[in-house]
Amino acid sequence: MVRTTEFQEKVYHALRKVPAGKVITYGDLASVVGVASAQAIGGALKRNPYSPQVPCHRVVSSDGSIGGFMGCTEGEQIDRKTGLLRNEGIKVVDGKVKDFSRRRFIF
DNA sequence: ACCGTGACGGCGA
């Protein structure tokens, strides 16, 4: 049983609305959930109890960086995250999201 | 492109 706070649930719920092939920044996601801290989003994703249900891999940094994945800012986890993004049609080169045009998901 | 600072929430002690 995973204890999730309302904050985390909001984050997960908002993230759930992001379809495959699109990515969102931590800041934008924070804006959606109504908080001013993008880092808090990262913290929530880090403790993400739901793996594929909540596409935490579709969340990238504002500068296009992949960001982190499963608590790691680098390593094979990141490589895996990159693979998932590419699998969804997102172009990722050198740890950066190239197709940044659709990073903004209109809610 | 890189580093430092700012700001907010979560979590542990």
Next chain:
DNA sequence: TTCGCCGCCACGG
């Protein structure tokens, strides 16, 4: 329950 520290960040210099 309260205080302090850390973090998958954002932005300016």
